[in-house]
Amino acid sequence: MERARIRAAGQTLPDLLSRNAIILLLFLIVVVMFISGEIVARGFASFSHIGAILRTASFLGIVAVGQTLVVLTGGIDLSVGPIITMGNVFICMFMGGLDANNLWSLSAIILLGMAFGTINGLGVTYLRISPLVMTLAVGSLVTGVTLIFSQGAPKGLASPFLRQMGVGNLAGQVPIIVVIWAALSAVVIVLLGGSAYGRKLYYTGANIKAAILSGVRVRLVKTVAYSLSGAFAAVSGALMAGYTRTAFLGIGDEYTMWSIAAVVIGGTSLTGGKGGYVGTIAGAIILVLLESLLTVMKMPEAGRRIADGLIILIMITVYFRKPARG
Amino acid sequence: MTERQRNLRLFVPVYAIFLFIYLGACIVEPTFFTWNNNVNLFTRITPLIIVGIAQSLVILTGGIDLSLGASIGLSNVIAASLPFVDSPANIVLWLVVPPLVGLCVGLVNGFIITRGGFPPLIVTLASGAIWKGVSLFILPEPGGNISQGIAGTVTGTVFNFLPVPLLIFLAVFFLFQTVLRRTAFGRSVYAIGGNETIAFESGILVSRIKIGVYAISGMLGGLAGMFLSGLMNSGDPLVGEPYILNSIAVAVIGGTSLSGGTGGVVGIIGGAYIFQLLNNILNLLAVSTFYQYVAKGLVLIAALAVTSSGAGIRLGSTFRRPKKREAE
């Protein structure tokens, strides 16, 4: 009886179901895209190609972890692109192609990413600067730092270990990086869903004033989120070096928008408090698949860029619905 | 407090800082004060002021335009790809088409944002990506053709001493200052930024004005792109990219608050100067351009730290609350 009355209000249980339904739908789209690709070009859905897609998606997926956390707090991180580039350039510089440098260079990269992320967090929480502009400004800072230390010409090489991470396969078939991503995803999903921090993240994003008034340490929660975002972006950039062997300036540029796109497609709300990483995973795969599909359909480079933007617009029509006024 | 008092409090600091930096630069480096250097400054400042005004307008309504870079780039490459080079027809086209292109980009943004009720951040981000792609399609590498007369005119002078860029940015500035202060459109922009619901309930046609604001922003981006094509005598699809951040920086330093409803273009000239001067000084001191990125970031953070509203949590309020905006 209660159930009927509440369902008549049109909100509760359907709301819950729709979250899982969305995720199911997204993975369905992935399957459909693979099938379409196979129709256009044989071998698209082959094991090795799926592996290649997932490999590319891993780099995006790792960055998107941090972006998901930040968006869940109601913010946004536009500095991930520059931080990826930084991670990419510095890891090569630090490693110099030697395995001996593995431990400290990777640690240094993570710390650097966290440092910049923390600057973002502090600016947003203590200086009360809008995340949009704060992260843009820090992004500029990071770009400058990267340029200064590389003098505009990145040197150095990824170590053999890193190379293995980037291009190697487990059991000959499954890319190592995908395994890393999968493990990371599992950890993130469990933490978001079941840890106290994860729960506080949602409180902060859902209603920050109420969160503060309920005793949630909102500043800490947000700063940690931005910090982690920086760390994940830096790590992803480092792993990319494993794939490309040397560093490239500007390698991270597109990832800012792509990470946001993956998060949005995955159903996480930009106003915070709603969504999660599972959707982002699907979002990342869909984006990479789209690129691949368009390549296979022989769409030129510019067309692919256009498609990226279009898909964001399409997805927000699906998720956001507010009546126009006036 | 009257409006006048509030405005003074808002804009005087910007100009004070600007004068401080300017005079400081002149003292440290006397060549700074030469006519040539100033003309050079005018030239560099003009696109900054134009996009700063564009972004201010959008931010005043509580939105943001991340597609400005793409509007500039698109209009820039189209300006460099027009037919009939070196003929009067080309010049006419050059004057008319790029701003129109920007206008269309802005109109599309505006429609999507208002009809769908989507967050401006995401829409303009996506739109920017799309139009950037189109620009790369039209002109994959910097190049293109600009009529001969144009480059000379754009960087030249009128009546033998008034630099054209100075005229342009003063014209744009005064035009929009008037619009914001003395037209219904302008006042409605402030109202919408203050509280969209109240503005709507007072009879303001919110959607129409928002579309207008994004359209103007796009058009100004087109104007900037057009100017840049004349300045560089060629087209470059990515020429607009730095202006995304720059326009926001100039708007914020110039006194416009990101939450909307307060600020204006009065401070834009001051803000643009501060921004550009810092770059200029770094150049004069022979500091590598790499540091400019760092400087840009730090200056922006400093400006924001100072201007961001730092009101603590207050229970209850005597004014109806505006809708929550994302990324704030």
Add this chain to the structure above:
Amino acid sequence: MADQSPPVLLEMRGIVKSFEGTRAVDGVDFSCSRGEIHSLVGENGAGKSTLMKVLAGIHAPDAGKIYLRGKECRFGSYSEARDARIGIVYQELSLLPELTVAENIVMGAWPGTAGGLLDWNRARAVSTSILKGIGVEIDPYTLVGSLPMALRQMVEIGKVLSQESELIVFDEPTAPLSRDEVGILFDILRDLKRRGKGIIFISHRLDEVLAISDRITVMKDGKLVVTDSAASFSEETLITAMVGRKVSEIFPVKSGSSTDAQVLFSFDGVLEPSRTRVAFSVRKGEVLGFGGLQGQGQLELLQAIFGLGGCESLSLKIGGRPVAVRNPILAMRNGIALVPENRNEEGVFPILSVLENLCASTVDHRKRFGFIRRAEESRVVREMVDRLSIRIASQRQPARSLSGGNMQKLVIGKWLMFDPRVVILLEPTKGVDVATKQQIYKLIRDLAERGVAVMVKTSDMLELIGVCDRVLVMNQGLLTGCLEGPAITEENIMKASVSSRDLVGAEECV
């Protein structure tokens, strides 16, 4: 202005409006004529606001008709109502603080010159003349945000008049006003009445209602109780009509707490903007209320206890031990809880589930290695839901699907889970239906009896009188009234609200 226009401006017949199965408005008739001041009274949750929201086009009625000037009307939005010459002056004003007085008044109907530019001279003239018409002079270039509350209200009235409203609804306009300012407002209302406007006046202050109205309508539990000329009512008959049940039925029996009961909590601090010192204590078993006009320092005082600032040199003692509360987290660490006034913005997480809402203040209580113990969480939530009788279908349903009363229970439940030693409640039954109100009153009484220091701030006079054992009245940041037991009457409270005698340290106030 010709008298061909029918005298009856508004007629509402048989209005019904339900939310989630509860009838907020149940078959109510209401009318208002030109040149009439018709007041609407009732307790919190009686349905007055909902009825007015239906009139203003904010809610569509489930049943019933609205007639304006004899013609049937259906409003889909406030804009349509406004176009039909209906204006509402809310307690939370519809003004833009960053804009000037003149702009706020002419907004939407900007006066223009031929050239398309705004005619600032006209705007200024319109603003000045409208305000003069209601007896006020304000520099049109003043920023509204810098005006005191009373003047802001004048500007709001000016705005409504500039939109040529014929029917004006005033929703609790006198709450933040002093007696003198109320007098000025009433002069304005009488003048509007003379000009032929129809005025609907909603207020909790019965003496004012009796003074200004031509007709009074009483609502209770969503239904119309009685509509009659003001002259036929007295305060007692109004209260009886509003409450309609014995006081003992709504409010639980008060404790006869005496002055030798143990002191649980004491406060001694200097309130910030007014720089006045206030000191008081809360004893075991008593519910301490805070009354007086709105904005006299009660909020600053209470929020300071929760660590939100507003007080300097604050000295708090809980159970005799001094405690420091520089921020909410420290306050909570000392066992202090605050139930805020605006639950949607400050207390509830509308998009999160019932479970997540109830656990918001106690997440760290059920951690193991950083992870939440699900089974235990679910159990305590179930217990709380039962204890508070919250009507839900599932713990996972989003909080926004609950009724106002149930949402308020979520906020209270969140704090009950926290097991506090001090509880502050701000407007605890605002927008709550009558049945839930009674449950909340019982909860408050239980808390006090169990030895929690309970402080309540409310603008509902009946609630203040019915729930609290002791009432502290504040005016201009000063403690001007300490009433206990039978001395808690509306008259005494109102008298203290305008007194300037500082009672800090006085015998009756310790």
